[in-house]
Amino acid sequence: MSTSPALPADTGTHEPQNTGAQRIIDLEARYLLQNYTRAPIVIHKGKGCYVYDTAGARYLDLVSGIGVMALGHAHPRILRVIKEQSALLIHCSNLYYNEHQGPLAERLAKISGLERSFFCNSGTEAMEGALKMVRAHGRRLSPEKYEILSLDNSFHGRTLGALSATGQPKYRTDFEPLLPGVRFIPPNDLATLEAAVSEKTAGILIEGIQGEGGIYRLSAEYLRKARELADRHNTLLVLDEIQCGVGRTGSYFSFQTAEAGIQPDVLTAAKPLACGLPLGVIVTNEKAASAIGPGMHGSTFGGGALACRVALEFLDILEELLPSIVEVGGYFRDRLETLARKHSFIKEVRGYGLMIGVELDIPGKNMVQQAMAQGMLINCTHDVVLRFLPPYIITKKEIDKAVKILERIFKSAKSASPPDGRGSEAEPPA
Ligand SMILES: Cc1ncc(COP(=O)(O)O)c(C=O)c1O
Secondary structure, rough: OOOOOOOOOOOOOOOOOOHHHHHHHHHHHHHHOOOOOOOOEEEEEEEEEEEEEEEOOOOEOOOOHOOOOOEEEEEEEHHHHHHHHHHHHOOOOOOOOOHHHHHHHHHHHHHOEEEEEEEEEOHHHHHHHHHHHHHHHHHHHHHOOOOEEEEOOOOOOHHHHHHOOEEOOHHHHHHHOOOOOOEEEEEOOOHHHHHHHOOOOOEEEEOOEEOOOOOEEOOOHHHHHHHHHHHOOOOOOEEEOOOOOOOOOOOOOHHOOOOOOOOOOOOOOOOOOOEEEEEEEEEEEEEHHHOOOOOOOOOOOOOOOHHHHHHHHHHHHHHHHHHHHHHHHHHHHHHHHHHHHOOEEEEEEEEEEEEEEEOOOOOHHHHHHHHHHHHOOEEEOOEEEEEEOOOOOOOOHHHHHHHHHHHHHHHHHHHHHOOOOOOOOEEEOO
């Protein structure tokens, strides 16, 4: 599927902000919590795989709202259902039925092989619900069964529960002490996993592909072992598919492409599910679902009519898009691997569908800034991993454009190298 031929013109310069934008930036500096470090552009609109800033400059968007805008910007079918549904009903609370939660839950059951859904508004809220489910499951069996196993380098969200299960001290330290009973173990280490799971373990939390952690996939063997141990000890296996799921890797969920042949008890998803409207979900089997009874959990906004209707439309479109996610993602990865062979500071290219990381042995922040100056949005995680989460509608032509920009950036990084040509350790200017 290609982007619209009628893209608005690129009328800006990709230069640091014009004065209209400066007012917005100044207001934020004065009135917002200073928790984000934003790039100095104010995005005004989007179309297909591109966004435009307030000065009219166009950017190829390979961030897509951090893996949210799966169909790019202003997709005509999404716009149509938003218009139709918002004129009918946006939300009515969970005191009543709306027409779209049930059909969406049915669709999620079909594509995941699981049975029941709970809808909420974000990834972290889905993780909170999953953690409560794990604790309630354990408590039904024994007051001692409350331990949660999670992995080093994982990311599960910013709320206290999800943060307690996030295996990266940089996010946790300021808020300690966190939830008791969470243990961290290294990913892909079968022996440690086997030793860590016991009758006290209520849940095992795994991100099938660690996204924020730098695009690292858990092995099929590891997933199988986690499944086996969860069965042996009556523990819930929870897969966090918030970044790697809902089509991102070219299958509905990443565990379905992992060749592990397993099913989780619980999966969490969010980001692309409603193409930019907030919607998170916990999808479970009957066993996990039975841990949550009437009144034990809820959400005011979760599963609103508009968000669910958009998600249903998105899943219709996604079914047709899955093969091209694999093909275009593979093409992008091949082109990046060609670049990696030319530049010794590229340590590794890791890619699964349209979830791709390029690990450098130099910091990537400067490259993100250079890309923006050349009309492309990319992201860097863990300081040294350039992360690409483009819209699923991206074409090979747009990938070629991205690679051309990256080629220029990588060349200039190389030309900053010392004469022996191994510039890897050179710290680029901030
Ligand atoms: C794997 C994973 N889990 C959970 C979250 C939290 O999701 P949200 O930011 O929607 O709360 C994220 C966000 O990046 C994520 O990547």
